[in-house]
């Protein structure tokens with residue numbers, strides 16, 4: 115079996131990216147620059163003659179908007195397949211806080227560990243917080259005990275890889291042309307698994323907003339090589 119291609123993209127710039135706020139499961143929209151980034155990504159994909167018949171994304175607007183801009187621009191007539199399992203990693207009580215201000219309060223090293231450590235986690239969002247996902251109608255169909263209050267990258271990897279194996283890989287095997295429009299940490303976690311990265315490698319791995327990534331998936335369902343487009 116020859117390698118099969120899949121395209122992944124981290125959503126384009128959101129309003130909270132622009133303000134330097136921890137976002138996680140919070141749901142800001144794209145900025146005007148973000149919409150331009152998504153349109154540019156679409157035009158680079160079009161130059162390669164790419165078009166998608168399966169588009170997987172999270173339930174968060176910055177990813178669905180990025181996916182919609184690409185789908186519209188490439189004239190892909192398919193509905194988006196949305197799942198919370200492709201959501202950004204849940205950032206617990208950090209959601210809504212300024213990354214820079216927090217580094218001044220608790221130190222840059224602690225903030226780096228919370229952001230990049232594979233198993234590190236900030237304190238959880240209290241269950242009673244009105245910002246908790248269990249009060250958000252987007253998650254009405256989800257078993258409440260599955261909804262996290264905080265996640266490490268390792269937790270994010272478990273749910274994203276589970277979704278990849280159940281939903282995305284079978285579509286690739288079925289010869290669908292697949293786009294996954296998701297989030298920085300979801301994609302770091304997925305690519306770590308697919309490309310067999312070490313913990314040390316993933317801790318130094320950053321994914322920019324709005325730049326498509328082409329991955330070659332081998333017969334074992336793992337990534338043999340990848341590149342930015």
Ligand SMILES: O=C(O)[C@H](O)COP(=O)(O)O
Nearest residue numbers: 135136137138202229298
């Ligand atoms: O959720 C967020 O704040 C960003 O989308 C990703 O954050 P990070 O760069 O801290 O991982």
